[in-house]
Amino acid sequence: MALFIWDDSLATGIEAIDNQHKKLVSLVNQLHDAMRERKAKEVIGGLFTELKDYTVYHFATEERAFKDYGYAAAAEHASSHKRLIDSLDELAQKEARGELAVSVDTLTFLIDWVKTHIMKEDKLYVPTLKGKHIA
Numbered sequence: 001m002a003l004f005i006w007d008d009s010l011a012t013g014i015e016a017i018d019n020q021h022k023k024l025v026s027l028v029n030q031l032h033d034a035m036r037e038r039k040a041k042e043v044i045g046g047l048f049t050e051l052k053d054y055t056v057y058h059f060a061t062e063e064r065a066f067k068d069y070g071y072a073a074a075a076e077h078a079s080s081h082k083r084l085i086d087s088l089d090e091l092a093q094k095e096a097r098g099e100l101a102v103s104v105d106t107l108t109f110l111i112d113w114v115k116t117h118i119m120k121e122d123k124l125y126v127p128t129l130k131g132k133h134i135a
């Protein structure tokens, strides 16, 4: 069962961005499933790496668009991205050291972050980026 369900409250209406957000939601769910099913350490570690790499890629897409289209709050938004990457790194390191409790609650932090960031911060750039070419 998916822990994190995509719904339209998360949609920005910018197709390229929404597709990337859906992929992030899917990776969080895959990680959650793997932890719940107590998959091998390598599998879980691999999913953490995949999630981090995809997050870095997604943030780079947004930050490039901010530059291309002159988004006024770009610097604040980028520092919020950086905080998430740091937290993700910390979580992956804890997991690798076996310090992370394998439970449904483990990923609550990630899910809350992704939801809150999309709904509160990403939505602020919609007026600037909507209808623009994002790649």
Ligand SMILES: [Fe+2]
Pocket: 021, 058, 062, 118, 122
């Ligand atoms: Fe985003």
Ligand SMILES: [Fe+2]
Pocket: 062, 077, 081, 117, 121, 122
């Ligand atoms: Fe963002």
